[in-house]
Amino acid sequence: MAASRSRAVRLRLMPIVPAACAALLLAGCAPGTARGSGSADPSAAGGVRAAPRAASDLQSDYERVIRNVLPSVVQIQGSKDLGSGVVYDDQGHVVTNAHVVGDQKTFKVTTAGSEQVLAADLVSSYPADDLAVIKLRKMPAGLRAASFGDTAGVAVGQIVLAMGSPLGLSSSVTQGIVSATGRTVSEGSSGGGTGATISDMVQTSAAINPGNSGGALVNLDGKVIGIPTLAATDPDLGGSAAPGIGFAIPASTVKTIAGQIVQHGKVTESGRAxxxxxGRTVVGPDFAPTGVAVVSVKSGGAADKAGIRAGDIITKVGDQPVTTIASLTETLAGLKPGTKVQVTYVRGGSEHSTNATLGQL
Incomplete structure (x- = not known):
């Protein structure tokens, strides 16, 4: 089995659900009341008779989706790490995570239907959204592109399947549901991560393990709705994986970034503010983070035009407090270029505010 570096990364989430709320949801009661054993309930009996057919239909859906989509999911092997990828078009382009390709330029690719090793080259990597595109030198017969869905149609509770090569086990499938949408997640920069902060991510209960990165999160219509990228870790358990909490980059972002790379060889319009x-995080007398000190200002950029200077300490963007570099990045990840926001900052011990029109990353 090929070795794979763990991709479980401590995550920062927005918003954070209080533990008490989570416990309350888990403790909910099922609707309806129990009947005595002597009570006749024709509708219940009908439900029992219908259950096998419903289970059979669901199993058929699973098998159909796996049969149609799994051939479009490949295994990617670099010199050190192993990951997954999704065939993007019929020209041999494969989309994956930037952290899967790292700083490498050539790769070995194995498809679901063959043990033949295919050579591929990097087209471009975009670490800011943890996405990359590689291209097969030769498109094998029978390999077809996946169909990407509309992220706007993704809803909490939808059944999804995660496809990839967890722990080197190629063409593996796990199942779960969409647990949440619209998550903003910060990926660590240690252990091979890109340090990206990605917005609108899809949270899923489908198991995402080392090697799943870059694969496919698929709905029962056979559409790829996301690229599995991260698994949460529990710092209270020594950084071990938190079961059932994984995140996928939404299909809308994948199509935007990969489409530009395929067309131009690079990302020309990031859509990121x-x-x-x-800057750097600054702390107060109690050593708690209190803001972001500006180290340098890009000439002609949003801050420069708004009058912000090196040495200023940014404490708020819009109505969002800024205490660390991570919180500033997360706030900006949820905004679009061209948005006008009020920036609050401290200069010489006095608080000031200015309006800034955000530029593009």
Missing amino acids: ALGVT
């Missing part, structure tokens, strides 16, 4: 500063 930027303030145009580099």
